[in-house]
Structure formats: C-alpha cells, structure tokens
Amino acid sequence: MKNQRILILAIATATVLFLSNILNFTVSTSRFNSSYPASVCPPNTAGLSTAISLTSPKTLVRKTGTSSMQTSEVGIRRFAVAAQSAVIEAGVITPVAWQVRTGVWAGAVPCSAPVASQWFVGATADITSKGSLNVVNSGLGRALVEIKLFTENGAITPRTISLKPNTFTSISLASLAPGSKQIAIHLLPRSGRVNGFVIDERGKGLKALGGDIVNSTGEPIKKLQIPAIPQQTGRRGSTPHTLRLLVPGDVDARITAVIKSTDGTFAPAGIDGRVIAHKKVIEIPLDVTMESGKFALHISSDQPILGSVFSQTLVKGKRDFVWSTAAEDLTEYTLATTGLAPTLVFTGTGIKVNLELTYTNGKTKTIKIAAEDIATYVVPDSVRAVSFSAISSGTSGAALIASKSGYGYIPLNAGSVLAKSSVPASNIRVLNP
Incomplete structure (x- = not known):
C-alpha cells in the first residue's frame, strides 16, 4: 500500500512537470485610453474676421504657426482669431467658426478633428x-x-x-x-x-x-439628405437654387429625389429618374418655391454619390449665397451656439430628438422635437450650447445662421468623436523570452 501511494505521487509530480514544460500560459491584460481628439478651426486669412463659439471660458486652445504646442484657457465664450488656425481641446463640444468679410459675405463651419x-x-x-x-x-x-x-x-x-x-x-x-x-x-x-x-x-x-x-x-453614399435649404421670396420672385452632384465611381448613376417641407412632400421636376454621368460635376437647376422659407432634399442613387445645393440669399438687404451640404445621421453630441442663435432644421421619417438648451446663466431647458419629414427650432440668443439626445433612426439636421454680413450653414455633425487607444503594457518576456 505504501509503495502504491509513492508510485501515485511520483506519477502526479511527473505529470505536472511535463505539462508545465510543454504548455505555455500567458496572462495578458489590455488597457485603453479614451479621449476626444482636439478640434481644428479654419485659419483666419487676409481680410477675414473669425469668431469661434465655445461653451466655457476654461476651454483650452493653442494656435498654429508657432513652435509651441502649449495650450491655455481661452478666457471667453466667443473667441476671436486674428491669424493662423485655432486648435481647441473641446471634448464632446463641437465649436463653430463664423467667418466674415465685413459687409460682403459670411459663412460657418464646425471645428472638427482630423479625418x-x-x-x-x-x-x-x-x-x-x-x-x-x-x-x-x-x-x-x-x-x-x-x-x-x-x-x-x-x-x-x-x-x-x-x-x-x-x-x-x-x-x-x-x-x-x-x-x-x-x-x-x-x-x-x-x-x-x-x-x-x-x-x-x-x-x-x-x-x-x-x-x-x-x-x-464624408465618403460617397447611396442615400443623401440635405436638411436645410433656405428659400426666400420677394417682389422679384423666389431666390434660385442649383443642385450640384458628383458620382466619383466608374459607373453612371440613376437618381430619385424628394423635397420635404411643411408645405408638402413632392418629387422636383427635372431630377427624379435622371442619369448622372460619372466622374463629372453635374449641375441641375432646382426650380421650387416654398412659402415656409426652408426645405430638405432627399436623394437616392443606385451608385455612391455626393451632392450639395447652391442658394442665393438676401438678408437685411444684403445679397449673399450659401452652400447646403449633405449631413450624416444625427448623433448625441453638444453644439456650441454662443453668439449665433441658429435655426435648427431636422429631416427624416418620424423625426424625434431631444434638445437640451444651456443658457449663459447656467440654467438648462429640454425641448422635445417630434414631426414628420421636417422640423425646425430657432435657438434663442441667450443659449450657449445645444445637446442632442434620444434621436430617432435616419434623422439628420443642419443649422442656418443669418447676420448683417450674410448667411451661413452647417451640417449637424459632431466635430470630434470619442477615440480609443491602447496603453502599452510591460511584459517580462520582452527581456526574458
């Protein structure tokens, strides 16, 4: 009996030693850092004035054109850029740059992370x-x-x-x-x-x-939504529009189009069923009149396509023009609106979106948007930020901004999205394989 126990112990010890030699178990852990990449705003070139809407005076910013990468607090919610381009650590906030050639024209663009x-x-x-x-x-x-x-x-x-x-x-x-x-x-x-x-x-x-x-x-897609096209009427009729399209692939595209507004939904003449030649920039007159003052254009194509709408505008006696570009599906993020008071326009089927307004005094208010085809909301002057949440599928949006110098448009796309990067971990096998 004693000899049998010794034999069993010897066999067990030999088995453990054998397995430990032929099997190699490695335990590893993965660690990640999550952060929002810094947003970059357009440079202020000669003759222009640039103002960037922010939500907090503690936002960190630096400028290009120097050897320093040091950031500092901006100290104000509407940051004027005299030269170069501003790089902003805004996190989930999307700053908006408003550029003006005083008395001549105006335009807007969201500051965004590199893509x-x-x-x-x-x-x-x-x-x-x-x-x-x-x-x-x-x-x-x-x-x-x-x-x-x-x-x-x-x-x-x-x-x-x-x-x-x-x-x-x-x-x-x-x-x-x-x-x-x-x-x-x-x-x-x-x-x-x-x-x-x-x-x-x-x-x-x-x-x-x-x-x-x-x-x-972004990249060409088969379904485009241009949410906010301004329409202005006067004694001389309606301001004209032109649809610009590009099929960058190697095959011509056949398109269908639908206009959506509070005045109704219909297919525009001269666009529905049209064949668009590939690799050529095509323009089509968009002859519509909307008493509502704004409308959305939905385009479906059998090939990936890009598009925008050129519109002439008249604001406070000042003639200008604006490019309404396609927008991605709306996601949850916060848009800085300090000093802008934009008109938000949403389009889709069964539109639902919650807006959380943050005022300059720190108070907040929630607005629930629910509509079919198109919906609008005018942001008050005293609001410094609008957060989007509880968004229905297939809903996109854009903002129209008017000033004494002209008209501006921005798609409601998040300027910076959360990015994840792995953190290097030490491993003794590097030194002792």
Missing part, C-alpha cells in the same frame, strides 16, 4: 473666383496631402502638397482648376494631422458677388 478623407462639393474656379483651399497640419510631423479634383469636364490630375508641422497653406481655387465653373475636391491626407477648409468667394471686377464656406462631407 482620413474629406470631400468638398461646391465652389468655382472660373474668372469670378477669389476662393481658396486652406489646408491645416496641426500635428508634430510633416504632412503629405493628395488633392484630387473633379470638374464639369471630368477628373484632373491629382496634386500632392507637403506641409511643415503646425502650419497651414492657402491655395487659390483658380490655380487648382483654372477656368472650371463647377468643381469638387477630394482631400486625402497621407500623413500628418490634416484638416481642409474651402472658401468660395466670388467677385467681378470691383463688384463683390458674395461668398461662403463649403462644408466638407
């Missing part, structure tokens, strides 16, 4: 063009950016530019596509922390013809 691809469907490069493509590299390393252009005649040979760390460059649109009346731009960063901004400014001799900032969109 891997930007499309700009809008602007012109003909003899009237005074516009520019402004590219910002807010990172610590040199940036390499590829610029692809499409015109009414087709694609143009791509151009590549290089930017030093923490700088921006301004390229005239007329030099990118000389003489082209209809253009679309695809910005593809190959390295660096890059943001692009397009200014469409026009003039004929000494006469100013207005201007706007063309907001960027």
